[in-house]
Amino acid sequence: MMVVAATVRGVLRRAAATRQTAAIPPQPSIVATGMLQAQRHGFATSSSTASKDNSTTTTTATATTSAAAATAAAAAATAEKPVSVTINGKPCQASLGQTILEVARDNNLFIPTLCYHPSLKPVGTCRLCLVDVGGKKTVPACVTGVQDGMNVLTHTKEIEDEVQTLLALLRARHPMKCATCPVNGQCEFQDLLMRYQVEEPAFFGHEDRKSAVGRTHDHSSPAIQLDLDKCVLCTRCVRACQEIQGMSILGIASRGPYESVSPIMGKEIADTPCISCGACTAVCPVGAITEVPHLFKVLHLLEGDFTHEDLTRDEITRLGGMPTVRHHLTRARQVKTMGDVCGAQQAKAGIKVEEQSPSSPQSTSAAPSTKQPSASNTTSAAPETSKSRLRRPITIVHTAPAVRVTLGEAFGMEPGSISTGKLVSALRAVGFDYVFDTNFTADLTIMEEGTELLERVRTGGVFPMMTSCCPGWISECQHLSVV
Structure with missing residues (x-):
């Protein structure tokens, strides 16, 4: 018997070794x-x-490719296997590998969620998508796969109470500034509060959010702004930065009441390799991370609320006061005299030109003059405080080539229809002085690129030569260490 056992063990060892060798x-x-x-x-x-x-x-x-193809085919066959699921009494057809939330959305059944996004991997952190599958406790629908014959309940009394409690706790730490929020009317959190009729909890009221890095607002970036008082810790922005762009600029800092989203090492956004792609702003369910708005600045500019001096000072200060930027902004933002309303504005301000001192720095000549200034030089004769009211910057807008085609679809035109005339007319009606097509700018760019290429060829410059109109792409190339 011992000999037989030893022989059997030897055969099994050789068979196992053969299988391992074949698998490699x-x-x-x-x-x-x-x-x-x-x-x-x-x-x-x-x-x-x-x-x-x-x-x-x-x-x-060949062997590696064949193995990968076989694995992919097996996974696809498993994922496409049909299963029958019942959600709230409604029979639903699903595929093995889908989650309960995906099947519910495919069948127009509502399940609340904040952390889920179809472009990101599900994590189940918000716990709002809890459903009853017949077990002892509820499970998150976004990370729970369907099984054949599964019976799912999404709106039991227990689940409704849990969702309302979670929303009430989130609301207690959320500043209710909906009227001035950039995403007012498009906020997923706002929609859930309305759907479940969640009032502000009377037992604690609002509590300001604490931050592990000592600040909850970040306006350092010219493209993205953070208002972490509104953050619901869904981690969508963190996952989008990691999974979509691969930059990993954002992360979760600290734990407990100080847990918050923060740029790496507690830095400001402007001090990180952020490429300003906007992926985080696109997936944020609230107004915690948004693009820097310029709509109201443009409206104030068109309405004359911005003086030339204020606009130049504010913009140059925000852009860092670079000499090249200062030079180009000063030349580009020329001022024009509003001659037709000059007299009315002078009368409203109580300005009397004849009372100006001969030694005033605004005088056009050193000697006093008894001649009444004409409308063309009224601006130079007025005091500085009034001169800023009589002029505004020239407003220019330039459109990308794709805009004149895509804009038509928003107004019911056939896809591919060109709406250049309507676009220009609308912009001029709003109040812009000039409207340019970026095609002209593209021609100028090509001339500059050609000049730079010839210079590199002549002097033995660095190759390859790459260029892009996308500032995010340029920022990424400047931070290759994190790519």
């Missing part, structure tokens, strides 16, 4: 690997060795 794809030999590296570095090799190396590499690549 053939690997290139050490010699072949060395020859490959030598070839990459420019060393010559014999034809026989190179042929053997190529055949080994081809065999390895």
Whole structure:
């Protein structure tokens, strides 16, 4: 019996070894690997060795590709296997591998959620999508896969109470500034509060959010602004930065009452390698991370509420006061005199031109003059406080080539219809002085790029030469260490 047992054990060992050997794809030999590296570095090799190396590499690549294809086919077959699920008494057809939330949305059944987004991996952190599957406790629908014959209940009394309690706790730490919030009317949290009729909890009221980095607002970036008082800790922005862009600029800092979203190392957004792609703003369910708005600045500018001096000072200060920016802004934002309303504005301000002192720095001549100033030089004769009221910057808008095509669809035109005339007319009616097509700017860019290319060819500059109109792409190239 001992001999038989030993023989059986030996056979099993050899069978196991054979299976393990068969499971491992053939690997290139050490010699072949060395020859490959030598070839990459420019060393010559014999034809026989190179042929053997190529055949080994081809065999390895073929085996790896076949294994990957078989695995993908098996996964696809498993995922496409149909299963029957019942949600709130409604029979639903699903595929094995789908989650309860996905099946519910495919069948127009509502399940509340804040952390889920179809472009991101589900994590189940908000706990608002809890459903009853017949077990002892509820489960999150966004991370729970369907099973054949599963019976799901989404709106029991217990689940409704849990959702309302969670929303009330979130509301207690959320500043109710909906009237001035950039996402008012498009806020998912606002919709849930309305749907479940969640009032402000009377037992604690509002509590200001604490931050592990000592601040809850970040306006350092020219493209993205953070108002973490409104954050609901869904981590959508963190996952979008990691999964969509691969930058990992945002993360979760600290725990407990100080838990908050923060840029890496507690820095401000402007001090990080952020490329301003806007992925975080696109997935945020509230107004915690938004694009920097310029709508009201433009409206004030068109309405004359911005003086030339204020606009130039504010914009140059925000842009860092670079000499080149200052020079171009000063030349581009020229002022024009509003001659038709000059007299009315002077009368409203109580300005009397004849009372101006001869030594005033606004005088056009050193000697006093008894001649009444004309309308053309009234601005130069008025005091500085009034001169700023009589002029405004010239407003210019330029449109990208795609805008004149895509804008038409929003107004019911056939896809591909060109709406250049309507676009220009609307912008001029709003109050812009000039409307340019970016095609002209593209021609100027090509001329500059051609000049730079010729200069690099002539002087032996760096190649390849790359260019882009996207500031995010440029920022990414400037921070290759994090790509």
